[in-house]
Amino acid sequence: MVEAPEYMIPLCPLMQNQQSDNPKDHLDPDALAAAAPQLAAVLSGDLYCWSCKYDLTGLSVTGTCPECGTPVRATLLAIVDPQASSFAPMRWPVLSAAGLLIWSAAAFCAILVIFLLRVFDVLVSMSFLPARFAQFGVLVPILAGVSAVGALVFIRPHCAIRVSTSIRSIIAAFLYIPLVAFLWGLHARFDIVSGSPYLSDSINIEDRVEKRIVIGFLILAIALLLRSAVREYAARSVLMRTGQLTRQTLLAFAAAVVLTLLGDTLHLVSLRWPAVQSFAVTTIWMALVVIGSGMIAFGFGGMLWDSVRLYPVIRRRPRSLGEIIRKESTPRQS
Numbered sequence: 001m002v003e004a005p006e007y008m009i010p011l012c013p014l015m016q017n018q019q020s021d022n023p024k025d026h027l028d029p030d031a032l033a034a035a036a037p038q039l040a041a042v043l044s045g046d047l048y049c050w051s052c053k054y055d056l057t058g059l060s061v062t063g064t065c066p067e068c069g070t071p072v073r074a075t076l077l078a079i080v081d082p083q084a085s086s087f088a089p090m091r092w093p094v095l096s097a098a099g100l101l102i103w104s105a106a107a108f109c110a111i112l113v114i115f116l117l118r119v120f121d122v123l124v125s126m127s128f129l130p131a132r133f134a135q136f137g138v139l140v141p142i143l144a145g146v147s148a149v150g151a152l153v154f155i156r157p158h159c160a161i162r163v164s165t166s167i168r169s170i171i172a173a174f175l176y177i178p179l180v181a182f183l184w185g186l187h188a189r190f191d192i193v194s195g196s197p198y199l200s201d202s203i204n205i206e207d208r209v210e211k212r213i214v215i216g217f218l219i220l221a222i223a224l225l226l227r228s229a230v231r232e233y234a235a236r237s238v239l240m241r242t243g244q245l246t247r248q249t250l251l252a253f254a255a256a257v258v259l260t261l262l263g264d265t266l267h268l269v270s271l272r273w274p275a276v277q278s279f280a281v282t283t284i285w286m287a288l289v290v291i292g293s294g295m296i297a298f299g300f301g302g303m304l305w306d307s308v309r310l311y312p313v314i315r316r317r318p319r320s321l322g323e324i325i326r327k328e329s330t331p332r333q334s
């Protein structure tokens with residue numbers, strides 16, 4: 001849960017306007033429903049059934065969706081955020097939402113390309129594909145660069161962001177520069193010149209393993225540095241904050257990166273000190289790298305899915321109950 005510290009609020013004129021003392025913003029739907037006969041609270045529009053997306057405009061909060069029968073209150077509970085008024089508004093909501101999406105989608109595509117390259121290696125070795133397919137490796141640093149551009153939105157998405165979070169995001173943005181350079185060196189040069197790493201002996205060239213370790217450390221540092229900014233985004237979804245939607249965490253992703261790093265380090269140790277080399281050691285480092293890589297792909301797939309789910313929340317900001325309903329004063333019948 002992310003709350004703007006009190007001392008930051010005066011620095012943020014936009015946010016002050018958002019502070020609402022209106023008690024209806026703090027009512028929960030149940031209390032509202034109980035009061036509904038007198039208040040005749042109806043939905044003021046821009047609210048769609050959580051289950052079937054039917055437009056609920058004008059319906060009573062006590063009613064049910066005419067299309068699928070889901071109670072309107074269920075939709076309210078899913079969409080209305082009781083803490084909506086405590087979030088500082090995003091400065092550029094569409095840009096912030098798009099940046100989050102670009103950051104995760106480009107990174108996920110880069111991971112997919114690396115997996116595809118290994119499939120191409122096998123198909124090239126079986127002469128099903130021409131050797132030039134290895135050149136798709138240039139896509140990896142390019143996609144990482146696109147992801148870095150998306151990550152710029154983490155620096156200052158709203159004016160109540162903690163300074164430390166902004167500084168961490170700036171350092172992460174700078175770390176993308178050596179990351180792209182090393183990914184270029186590995187996937188766009190080394191692997192194209194030396195041939196398939198797993199089907200030739202180039203996997204055992206120390207230079208390649210060292211490049212992988214540097215890349216691993218850079219990704220680990222970026223993930224840990226961006227963590228607080230990404231949580232800032234996820235906290236805006238009431239469903240993610242309250243754990244009603246499972247959320248992929250950068251911490252789990254970082255753990256997967258550590259696994260591959262351990263595998264690569266063990267590999268490097270065995271290359272430098274041949275006495276360590278054995279079938280068991282080779283099996284262990286390969287298992288660590290394969291399992292870690294699988295977890296990285298799975299983790300970033302989840303992160304991309306989270307970004308897709310967060311897109312409408314960030315773009316339109318969390319909504320309070322007061323924004324969604326209007327109370328029509330109906331003459332009381334006696």
Ligand SMILES: [Zn+2]
Nearest residue numbers: 049052065068
């Ligand atoms: Zn419905």
